[in-house]
Amino acid sequence: MNIRNEADIIQLVNDDEWMIGVLKAAKALQLPDWWVCAGFIRSKVWDELHGFLERTATPDVDVIYFDESNLDESEEKKLESRLHTLLPGIPWSVKNEARMHLLDQAPPYLSSVDAISKFPETATALGLTLDHDDNVVLTAPCGIDDVIHMRVRPTPFFAASPAKLKHYEARISKKNWKQRWPLIHIYTAGTIIDLV
DSSP states (O other): OOOOSHHHHHHHHHTOHHHHHHHHHHHHTOOTTOEEETHHHHHHHHHHHHTOSSOOOOSOEEEEEOOTTOOOHHHHHHHHHHHHHHSTTOOEEEEEHHHHHHHHTSSOOSSHHHHHTTSSBGGGOOEEEEOTTOOEEEEOTTOSHHHHTTEEOBOHHHHTOHHHHHHHHHHHHHHOHHHHOTTOEEEETTEEOOOO
């Protein structure tokens, strides 16, 4: 499949029963401002662009939501447990973005999409949700150009801070994505570094 725009990404997701099952399980929690995000989407796009027939395993499936009324981390663990009951065998990770700014040493996020915009990489700053009619909705606050052109760059939030840029570089090195997806290009602060 040639991926050129957001509609192509949404079609790619609609054609994947496993991904739809994950989204429906997340929706069943009825969380405010919920999204399944990050590698869940990026990996699917890159697998498709590389012509892989098998899904790349992800270390976790990130479900985020935004609820200022309950910032207790134990609530997130309860939600993970509910997801494990709904759809076992998935490495669920649930985070309330209304409290994550404290861990990220950032100003409070305004919403889940605001938090996604502050993920380390533009190619990972993606989220999926289902609307009331179970239509797939994609958010890409940093755009989709980098993910569909297989470029790894820091988000503006990370690029603006030397400390965060250093964290981005360490993360990219540790992830070793180039080994799994050899066609990607890795950048830091506008310079291609293509770690092997």
